[in-house]
Amino acid sequence: MDGALIVDKPSGPSSHDVVAVARRVLQTRQVGHAGTLDPLATGVLVLLVGRATRLSQFIVHDEKEYLAGIRLGVVTATYDAEGISGNSQLPIPNSQLPTPNSQLDQIGNWELGVGSLENVLDGFRGTFPQKPPPFSAKKIAGRPAYAHARADRVVEMKAIPVTVKQLERLPSVDPSLVQLRVVVSAGFYVRSLAHDLGQRLGCGAHLESLRRTRSGPFAVDAAVPFHELVAGAPRLIGVNDLLSNMPAVTLSEEELKLASHGNAIGQRQVSGEAAGLDMTERVRLLGPGGNLVAIARPGPDALLHPQVVLV
Numbered sequence: 001m002d003g004a005l006i007v008d009k010p011s012g013p014s015s016h017d018v019v020a021v022a023r024r025v026l027q028t029r030q031v032g033h034a035g036t037l038d039p040l041a042t043g044v045l046v047l048l049v050g051r052a053t054r055l056s057q058f059i060v061h062d063e064k065e066y067l068a069g070i071r072l073g074v075v076t077a078t079y080d081a082e083g084i085s086g087n088s089q090l091p092i093p094n095s096q097l098p099t100p101n102s103q104l105d106q107i108g109n110w111e112l113g114v115g116s117l118e119n120v121l122d123g124f125r126g127t128f129p130q131k132p133p134p135f136s137a138k139k140i141a142g143r144p145a146y147a148h149a150r151a152d153r154v155v156e157m158k159a160i161p162v163t164v165k166q167l168e169r170l171p172s173v174d175p176s177l178v179q180l181r182v183v184v185s186a187g188f189y190v191r192s193l194a195h196d197l198g199q200r201l202g203c204g205a206h207l208e209s210l211r212r213t214r215s216g217p218f219a220v221d222a223a224v225p226f227h228e229l230v231a232g233a234p235r236l237i238g239v240n241d242l243l244s245n246m247p248a249v250t251l252s253e254e255e256l257k258l259a260s261h262g263n264a265i266g267q268r269q270v271s272g273e274a275a276g277l278d279m280t281e282r283v284r285l286l287g288p289g290g291n292l293v294a295i296a297r298p299g300p301d302a303l304l305h306p307q308v309v310l311v
Contacts, residue, residue, distance in 0.1 A: 001026060002050035002310075003236040004059075008223035009037055009045040018226065022047050025232050034059040035186070035215060040082055043212030044220050052239050054308045058282065058295060059242070061186040062216025063165065068207060070178040070194040075204035078135040079191035083206065117178065118169070120200045124193060125167050129159035133191045162188045177208065217245060239310065240292050248284035249304070251293070259285050259294045260311045264303035282307070 005026075009018055015036040022031045032053050034046040043066075048056055076083025134157060166183035178197070182190065191207045198205025213220045224235050255265050265285070283304055285294040293311045296304040 001028060001236065002052050003048075003238045004034075004052055004218075004242055005031075005047040005049060005229070005234050005236055006218045006223040007045045007047060007229055008220055008225050009042055010226050011040055011042050013226070014039045015045055018045055018229070019047060021226075021230055022049070022234070025229060025234060032056060035062075035064070037212060038080065038082075038191075038210070040080055040207075041210040041212060043210075044215045044218055044223055045212075046215050046218055049236065051310050052242060054310065055239075055242060055295070057308075058246070059216060063183060063185055064188070064212060064216075065166075065181070065183045065214035066190055067170075067209075067211045067213055068180045068182060068190050068194065069209035070180065070197060070205050071208040072176045072178060072198060072201065072205045073203050074206055075195070075198060076206040078206075079133040079189075079195040080207040081209070083135075117201070120197065121167060121169060121180075123200065124197070125164050127161055127163045130162045130189065130192050130196070131157040131159045132189050133157075133195070160187060164188070178205075183214075240290065242292070243284060243295070246284050246295075247281055248286050250286045250288065250290070253288060256287050256293060256311075259296070259306050260309060262306050262309055264299070264301075264305045265296065266303055287311075 005022060007018055007022075009015070015033050019031050019033055023029055026049060028050065030050050030053055032048050034048055034056050037043065037045050046059060048059070071081070074084070134155070163185040164182060165185070166181070168181040170179040170181055172179045180193075182193070184190075190210055194205050194207035211220075224233070228234075251259060251265065259265055281298070283296045283298060284292055285296050285304065285306065287293045293309070294306040295308045296306045299305050
């Protein structure tokens with residue numbers, strides 16, 4: 001059993017919990033996810049099954065789309081609503097941030113001043129450095145950042161470049177709740193966006209809700225509800241339907257034998273399909289019957305070098 005399972009994760013279970021359910025239902029240990037979701041978050045969780053797990057490196061870097069609810073006026077150590085319970089404590093390095101709820105009465109007037117919400121949001125469009133949350137899986141000195149945070153050790157989180165391709169403010173009847181739709185690069189933390197937005201506004205903020213509506217080409221409309229997965233009704237997407245946005249060439253029987261053993265394929269050997277390929281991209285190698293057999297990388301030697309072989 002090989003392919004992808006797109007699950008609509010509810011709030012509560014972790015991504016690992018969903019993987020565990022899929023392993024039980026599909027009766028295989030060979031299940032992994034291509035991009036985690038926090039327990040608080042809901043929406044698209046891409047699970048890879050069987051040989052498709054070898055394709056994770058090509059899927060995990062897909063752009064993501066989210067609907068985010070950001071609560072102004074309340075700062076939490078985890079940068080999200082889970083920190084309100086007080087189970088996770090971490091010193092807030094910026095002592096200028098207000099205490100929770102201290103400026104809620106002023107939030108409704110933010111758009112009237114020079115530092116309006118729209119102007120501040122504009123600073124989060126495009127490419128910029130972003131620090132991951134202290135409660136995250138980012139490795140610091142070989143350990144996840146959350147392990148240091150839970151031990152009350154303050155560590156320096158290094159900023160990494162991220163890209164916000166689209167950021168749209170959605171209507172909200174609650175002046176202290178900012179609703180956003182964002183399309184972002186892989187590695188982007190919406191929790192950090194919420195926290196940083198609160199810092200720039202001067203009132204503090206945290207992520208109250210998050211729903212991933214798309215991961216690469218996989219939209220939530222096509223996802224399996226979690227309760228259906230629990231009930232044993234998965235709907236698998238075949239390996240051949242993955243990475244459809246990646247250019248492809250079809251191999252002859254002789255070329256298939258070469259590729260299946262990891263040997264490079266001469267681009268001149270491959271049919272005219274290769275002529276229009278961007279030689280900086282990875283390429284799907286398809287068998288004579290159209291089945292996906294390998295992912296190759298074009299080299300400066302004018303050869304297609306298999307990186308991942310599925311047969």
